[in-house]
Amino acid sequence: MTELAEIGLIGLGVMGSNLALNIAEKGSRIAVFNRTPSRTAEFVAEAGALAGNIVGCDTIEAFVAAIRPPRPIIIMIKAGEAVDQQIDALKPLLSGGDIVIDAGNANFRDTIARFDRLKDTGLTFIGMGVSGGEEGARHGPSIMVGGTEQSYQRVEKVLTSISARYEGDPCCAWLGTDGAGHFVKTIHNGIEYADMQMIAEIYGILRDGLGKSAGEIGTIFGGWNKGRLNSYLIEITEKVLAAGDASTGRPIVDVILDRAGQKGTGKWSVIEAQQMGVPATAIEAAVAARSLSSIKAEREAAQAIFGAPDHVFPLEDGAALLKDLELALFAAKIGAYAQGFAVMAEASREFGWSLPMPTIARIWRAGCIIRSQFLDEITKAFTETPDVANLIVTPAFSAMVRESLPALRRIVAAAVTAGIPVPALASALTYFDAYRQARGTANLIQAQRDFFGAHGFDRTDGLDIHHGPWSAGA
Numbered sequence: 001m002t003e004l005a006e007i008g009l010i011g012l013g014v015m016g017s018n019l020a021l022n023i024a025e026k027g028s029r030i031a032v033f034n035r036t037p038s039r040t041a042e043f044v045a046e047a048g049a050l051a052g053n054i055v056g057c058d059t060i061e062a063f064v065a066a067i068r069p070p071r072p073i074i075i076m077i078k079a080g081e082a083v084d085q086q087i088d089a090l091k092p093l094l095s096g097g098d099i100v101i102d103a104g105n106a107n108f109r110d111t112i113a114r115f116d117r118l119k120d121t122g123l124t125f126i127g128m129g130v131s132g133g134e135e136g137a138r139h140g141p142s143i144m145v146g147g148t149e150q151s152y153q154r155v156e157k158v159l160t161s162i163s164a165r166y167e168g169d170p171c172c173a174w175l176g177t178d179g180a181g182h183f184v185k186t187i188h189n190g191i192e193y194a195d196m197q198m199i200a201e202i203y204g205i206l207r208d209g210l211g212k213s214a215g216e217i218g219t220i221f222g223g224w225n226k227g228r229l230n231s232y233l234i235e236i237t238e239k240v241l242a243a244g245d246a247s248t249g250r251p252i253v254d255v256i257l258d259r260a261g262q263k264g265t266g267k268w269s270v271i272e273a274q275q276m277g278v279p280a281t282a283i284e285a286a287v288a289a290r291s292l293s294s295i296k297a298e299r300e301a302a303q304a305i306f307g308a309p310d311h312v313f314p315l316e317d318g319a320a321l322l323k324d325l326e327l328a329l330f331a332a333k334i335g336a337y338a339q340g341f342a343v344m345a346e347a348s349r350e351f352g353w354s355l356p357m358p359t360i361a362r363i364w365r366a367g368c369i370i371r372s373q374f375l376d377e378i379t380k381a382f383t384e385t386p387d388v389a390n391l392i393v394t395p396a397f398s399a400m401v402r403e404s405l406p407a408l409r410r411i412v413a414a415a416v417t418a419g420i421p422v423p424a425l426a427s428a429l430t431y432f433d434a435y436r437q438a439r440g441t442a443n444l445i446q447a448q449r450d451f452f453g454a455h456g457f458d459r460t461d462g463l464d465i466h467h468g469p470w471s472a473g474a
């Protein structure tokens with residue numbers, strides 16, 4: 001009789017197949033199942049020496065039977081309805097104590113609903129965010145777990161064994177009940193969108209404002225990767241910009257259509273931020289920029305009507321400008337991360353999760369797509385001041401903002417003058433400006449609201465008078 005597996009995994013796509021290899025490599029015997037059975041056979045055939053630790057199953061029944069109860073089962077398939085269908089197919093085959101782990105990019109509201117649906121079945125459910133793409137899944141992703149703390153304890157050993165490590169510390173943690181893990185993964189991706197958009201905007205300035213080639217821009221990013229911007233996204237940007245296209249001999253970025261895809265997590269971040277009234281302007285700008293990128297035919301038609309701007313960049317090219325661009329990107333990045341963490345802080349209150357901010361920053365330091373040295377600094381800032389209202393007012397980050405904000409202002413101003421769109425950089429700048437403006441302009445909004453709708457306002461002198469001296473329709 002074949003030895004039973006300790007864990008099972010459903011979905012042998014990009015993420016699932018690599019996670020399965022990672023688990024097998026760490027010494028756990030794993031049963032795998034995929035909707036299309038030919039993929040299972042192909043996967044096992046390509047697993048090399050690890051195949052001895054993998055049990056490929058062609059039916060869901062054989063898959064469940066191949067795992068030792070209580071069975072931990074990771075579902076790593078397309079998010080949405082497919083996950084519910086998969087859970088429904090599994091349910092009659094499972095027994096009390098089995099653990100179903102949805103590791104895809106689920107909307108946390110779906111995760112909460114799945115917890116509700118499974119709560120009286122005797123099954124344990126975990127909603128788990130995984131980040132790191134193909135390479136992370138294979139060699140060590142960042143893992144964000146939501147569910148009961150007891151359920152996490154049951155799978156902690158295997159999850160920490162496959163996760164990335166930052167200076168020996170596993171990038172895997174229990175973050176709270178029900179949808180907490182998937183919510184944190186969603187905001188991770190929202191920040192990822194902002195990070196990528198800001199990098200793309202700086203690329204736009206270098207390409208369109210300063211006329212640099214992809215190769216030259218790649219070298220600049222390579223240099224920045226040795227400094228304060230050191231991160232996975234900057235590292236891959238250098239590599240992407242250096243890569244050539246075999247069929248044309250041109251840089252590959254120059255032959256890729258400027259239409260960005262999106263699968264939902266960025267949009268969900270923004271929806272949830274808006275729902276809770278938390279400003280996440282850089283993330284919003286990044287999501288909107290992807291949507292704008294996708295209406296390429298409309299953009300082409302508009303350019304035919306209005307023409308292209310001259311793109312004459314008003315700042316002189318040279319070392320000083322490159323330093324300013326680096327610093328500007330750094331300042332804007334602080335804004336995006338501050339917004340993402342502020343959204344999580346509010347969600348933590350709203351959903352009763354007690355999200356541990358230092359832990360979240362800690363498990364993002366390695367393995368995930370936004371991994372960077374910078375996240376170690378965020379970890380330290382939140383450890384020193386865990387209840388701070390916003391990352392940018394912590395002592396360490398307020399010093400960084402003071403240093404870098406003037407560069408961001410110069411770069412945004414120059415880009416606007418040259419007609420180069422920088423929505424995420426500009427929104428980060430105006431976020432700083434608005435956030436530190438003790439007296440803003442909402443007094444006028446309040447007056448207008450009271451004028452047309454008798455909505456009332458509070459006065460600066462505290463007097464108990466809440467309406468203005470206007471009569472209806474005056």
Ligand SMILES: NC(=O)C1=CN([C@@H]2O[C@H](COP(=O)(O)OP(=O)(O)OC[C@H]3O[C@@H](n4cnc5c(N)ncnc54)[C@H](OP(=O)(O)O)[C@@H]3O)[C@@H](O)[C@H]2O)C=CC1
Nearest residue numbers: 011012013014015016035036076077078079082104105133
């Ligand atoms: N790619 C990435 O960088 C990351 C992806 N994720 C998330 O991980 C999950 C998997 O993504 P990824 O591996 O990239 O996706 P792939 O497209 O590579 O693979 C999709 C998998 O889902 C299965 N599947 C699709 N529809 C169904 C269905 N109705 N019922 C059962 N199985 C189904 C596919 O099976 P079949 O072979 O039969 O089509 C395949 O195994 C998604 O939620 C994604 O958002 C999370 C982090 C990073």
Ligand SMILES: O=C(CO)[C@H](O)[C@H](O)COP(=O)(O)O
Nearest residue numbers: 131132261262263264265369
């Ligand atoms: O979760 C991920 C990275 O962290 C996935 O790669 C996700 O697909 C990225 O989002 P999008 O496809 O919307 O760009």
